Amino acid sequence: MQMMRVSERLAWLALALAAASSALAQEPRQWLERMNQALTSRNYDGVFSHWQDGRVEMLRIIHRNQNGQVTERLASLDGSGREFIRTGTELTCYLPDKRTVLVESQPGGAGSLLASFPSFDEKSAGFYDIQEVMRTRINRRDTRVIAVTPRDEFRYGYRLWIDETTAMPLKTQLCDAHGRIIEQVVFASLTLASHIADAAFRPEVATDGFQWLRNDPTPVGAGVPNTSALWSALKLPPGFRMTVRSAQVLPGAHDPVAHLVFTDGLASVSVFVESRSAEVPRDQPALSGVASVGSASAFSTVIDGHKVTAVGEVPPATVRFIASSVKRSELPLAAGPSGH
Amino acid sequence: MNEELDSQLSAMFDDELPQGECELLARRLSRDAALQARWGRYAAIGAVVRGDVRVGSSVAYKVHAVIAAESAPAAQRPVAFAGSGGRTASLWLRGVAGAALAASVAAVSILWLQGGLPGGAGVLVARAPVPAAAAPETRASYVVPRAVESRMTVPATELANYVVAHSEFSTPVSRRNLLSALMASEPAAVGAPEQSLGSVDDPNPHADDAR
Numbered sequence: 001m002q003m004m005r006v007s008e009r010l011a012w013l014a015l016a017l018a019a020a021s022s023a024l025a026q027e028p029r030q031w032l033e034r035m036n037q038a039l040t041s042r043n044y045d046g047v048f049s050h051w052q053d054g055r056v057e058m059l060r061i062i063h064r065n066q067n068g069q070v071t072e073r074l075a076s077l078d079g080s081g082r083e084f085i086r087t088g089t090e091l092t093c094y095l096p097d098k099r100t101v102l103v104e105s106q107p108g109g110a111g112s113l114l115a116s117f118p119s120f121d122e123k124s125a126g127f128y129d130i131q132e133v134m135r136t137r138i139n140r141r142d143t144r145v146i147a148v149t150p151r152d153e154f155r156y157g158y159r160l161w162i163d164e165t166t167a168m169p170l171k172t173q174l175c176d177a178h179g180r181i182i183e184q185v186v187f188a189s190l191t192l193a194s195h196i197a198d199a200a201f202r203p204e205v206a207t208d209g210f211q212w213l214r215n216d217p218t219p220v221g222a223g224v225p226n227t228s229a230l231w232s233a234l235k236l237p238p239g240f241r242m243t244v245r246s247a248q249v250l251p252g253a254h255d256p257v258a259h260l261v262f263t264d265g266l267a268s269v270s271v272f273v274e275s276r277s278a279e280v281p282r283d284q285p286a287l288s289g290v291a292s293v294g295s296a297s298a299f300s301t302v303i304d305g306h307k308v309t310a311v312g313e314v315p316p317a318t319v320r321f322i323a324s325s326v327k328r329s330e331l332p333l334a335a336g337p338s339g340h
Numbered sequence: 341m342n343e344e345l346d347s348q349l350s351a352m353f354d355d356e357l358p359q360g361e362c363e364l365l366a367r368r369l370s371r372d373a374a375l376q377a378r379w380g381r382y383a384a385i386g387a388v389v390r391g392d393v394r395v396g397s398s399v400a401y402k403v404h405a406v407i408a409a410e411s412a413p414a415a416q417r418p419v420a421f422a423g424s425g426g427r428t429a430s431l432w433l434r435g436v437a438g439a440a441l442a443a444s445v446a447a448v449s450i451l452w453l454q455g456g457l458p459g460g461a462g463v464l465v466a467r468a469p470v471p472a473a474a475a476p477e478t479r480a481s482y483v484v485p486r487a488v489e490s491r492m493t494v495p496a497t498e499l500a501n502y503v504v505a506h507s508e509f510s511t512p513v514s515r516r517n518l519l520s521a522l523m524a525s526e527p528a529a530v531g532a533p534e535q536s537l538g539s540v541d542d543p544n545p546h547a548d549d550a551r
Contacts, residue, residue, distance in 0.1 A: 036512050118510070185517060
């Protein structure tokens, strides 16, 4: 009887140790979840530097979540004077240097913005090593440094300095598979507030004489064929899966484009498919090219008379891979993910 | 006194201060906030901290190296700082590094954080632990295709639209970074007219089948 008790105790001890070990391994991932939660649910006003490719720009971000309604203002404090203001599912981009305002409306409810985040699950975890590499202080704030290291070259990694008290990232680095820094954001000031007034979200840009480009937020429905169902990817880089298939009209465009989203749970790639303009002969050879906006890569090619463009915060090889793998089906696919 | 300090700081930055004085000044620098701010006023330190060491002197480069070492995860720090060789130099550089880190922030702005918790403690409640991650089924082999450095086939404004539309489906950090990058882009990079095109070779890397 006594032996039973001892063995039982040992078993319980082993179980407790296993649980503790598992909890320890999971903690870095929980910090990522807390950080995402903080970035979306808190009210904050901060100034940060954005470094990329040798260029530094100071920006201000004001973010408010009021009963699930997200309002956000991102403004350049340097030369261009550009401002992006999000109200619910509408994002307005003020580009004074181009005398243009882009308005991008996403159909769907106010909660769709938060619902569209990639979901980091067990499969995703297999493609990254996530570790807490140290604890350090950034300007008198205790932070956990979480390293998210990709296990192949199809995705980027992160180093995140997460404030222990608020879970806000005070510094973030985007790194390639070799650990080289591609992009860095460091907060110079950050204020968390219980309330932020509406006035904080008004643009400072005077838009007299500006060109306004607005998309039609009407969901693609009875009047417009949803061509997105015709498109899918035959092959994908390891770990990526399609999560959204939708159609939308982009600002300044007349026809809807098919929009497919692929994600590994952390990185995501959008593929846009649109008909080539009537002036372009259908038998013209397919031409392709790469581009980048910050750390985002883009690759465009022509497939079956349609322009296919992949965009995502992944290495150029990944967008090229995915865009080149997109194929058109003869019949609309009945099953598959649907977007908002 | 201030002039003397400025002169010493300047000499230190230019790698012209004797090593003994460097050590003394580095110690003082690590303790004296006002002195750190003065160090921060040296414009070159901004370039050093940002990683642009072309304008810096050899000391600036060393300071940058220490900053990089201090900023990097422990496992990635240069071994030289853990060893005993060149101990004197590394000691004062460590002091400088601490000061430079503080000064680098001070040079831009003073960081202040107010711990208001609008969401209450519930925001930070940890979720239940989930089982350990399973190894991916297939990651034994992959081939990354060579990138083709030709220009984009879509007008830059259209590319900006794509990036904005894509950002809606990114993580909060990526979304902020994407929009920040778009905001910081040179007009030529985002608003240029359609570019000439290049050819592309056929990419057929090994990969998983689409799910």
